[in-house]
């Protein structure tokens with residue numbers, strides 16, 4: 001996969017093990033990790049005179065902590081170490097043996113507001129909720145208000161899911177070892193991690209890229225290479241013809257937002273399909289976007305016999321129930337690139353299998369589902385105990401569709417296991433109709449022939465970039481018209497030239 005890989009803990013363990021097998025002892029990796037963390041601390045002017053309290057756990061994360069303690073002490077810093085748990089093993093035992101100072105029991109550690117705390121309690125190996133004396137020290141750290149640097153990931157945050165295991169350390173700074181993990185991007189882990197930087201600890205790129213990691217951070221590097229650009233002799237049909245279904249006479253705005261999004265992202269033509277009853281209200285509001293009247297799903301099926309209509313979106317403000325199910329069935333039978341959102345999803349509440357059956361196995365063109373958490377739970381259930389990443393992945397595998405599970409940490413998952421986590425979201429996007437525009441952006445990119453997973457990633461990123469840059473006062477109507485500016489920045493920056 002292209003883009004920044006985000007290994008889960010099992011994948012991270014494989015990276016470590018393969019690196020060790022290929023000749024780098026575990027203690028060397030640990031010393032590099034500790035060196036990287038110590039260098040960050042020593043380079044920060046604001047921490048120059050702070051006494052350091054290193055909190056060490058019973059595994060390799062604790063081992064990293066002992067290395068940091070020793071290096072900071074050697075650099076002349078005042079360092080206390082407090083540790084939890086029994087006997088250390090392997091590289092962690094070697095690192096602890098190199099620490100020449102005393103080790104306090106964890107329950108005796110009283111953080112001072114002036115301290116710099118180094119959190120080396122738990123990393124990717126957290127196996128259960130924090131309780132007892134570890135939960136106690138997490139509370140005392142938080143109450144002290146002291147600055148916290150976390151090694152790899154804040155203790156208590158699950159590296160795979162971003163969930164808090166009982167309680168967790170809140171870090172101002174986190175130094176992720178070798179790579180960021182999904183838990184640094186998924187909420188609430190992202191909030192707990194503060195500013196995250198990655199330390200290179202010498203995992204060879206053959207190891208990291210050969211390990212089949214399928215999760216990436218959603219950024220242009222993941223999809224820019226296939227982002228559509230018109231060729232110099234393109235005509236409008238080369239840029240695709242997107243179709244968006246309108247709701248009834250008093251529910252037409254959502255589809256127009258999507259249609260305008262599709263046009264602004266570059267679809268050559270966009271047609272709004274409306275009932276005769278909603279025709280005049282739609283016609284009164286549209287200019288470049290064309291209109292066709294279809295009162296029944298059969299009429300839409302006939303329209304879609306023309307294969308120039310190559311991408312279809314439906315769901316926003318379409319109404320919930322059998323009628324919408326019939327429209328969805330007609331569109332899915334026509335086998336066009338399709339985006340299903342909002343009411344098109346909720347009409348299948350509790351019956352995801354029916355939707356999966358309609359999507360079918362043998363289709364030529366992809367389907368994208370764009371639920372927010374409420375729509376997702378109605379369609380697929382709550383998935384209690386699963387991470388947002390796993391829920392999206394499972395739904396994608398079960399339906400054969402790309403799933404865009406929206407929110408502050410939108411996850412995009414493909415049926416083949418690929419997934420991306422978005423992190424440029426802005427809370428200003430939480431405004432009525434912004435999801436409708438996103439539907440249009442995905443549809444418009446698929447109309448131009450972009451792969452459904454990459455189109456979804458690109459649309460989510462551009463939508464968020466536009467919302468974040470505009471900021472206060474954003475309304476959904478602004479979003480399509482912010483696309484030209486975002487596209488200009490995207491396509492003229494860096495390694496890709498526009499045609």
Ligand SMILES: NC(=O)C1=CN([C@@H]2O[C@H](COP(=O)(O)OP(=O)(O)OC[C@H]3O[C@@H](n4cnc5c(N)ncnc54)[C@H](O)[C@@H]3O)[C@@H](O)[C@H]2O)[C@@H](O)CC1
Nearest residue numbers: 016029030059060061122123124125126127128129130152
């Ligand atoms: N060779 C390697 O594998 C390397 C690992 N590194 C560090 O090692 C970390 C992973 O190490 P480990 O796999 O040893 O895991 P951790 O150090 O994260 O913790 C595992 C230990 O904590 C205990 N534990 C887990 N959850 C607990 C809970 N809720 N309450 C009490 N005890 C609990 C486990 O029984 C085990 O002893 C990484 O995050 C990274 O910091 C780095 O040193 C680089 C090299």
Ligand SMILES: Nc1ncnc2c1ncn2[C@@H]1O[C@H](COP(=O)(O)OP(=O)(O)O)[C@@H](O)[C@H]1O
Nearest residue numbers: 406407408425426427429430432433434435436
């Ligand atoms: N706090 C947030 N931070 C970042 N993005 C958000 C936040 N809240 C909502 N969004 C984004 O705003 C959009 C809202 O879509 P949706 O919930 O479908 O709203 P609507 O149905 O009103 O269009 C989604 O793209 C979602 O990811």
Ligand SMILES: [K+]
Nearest residue numbers: 119122153155
């Ligand atoms: K930690």
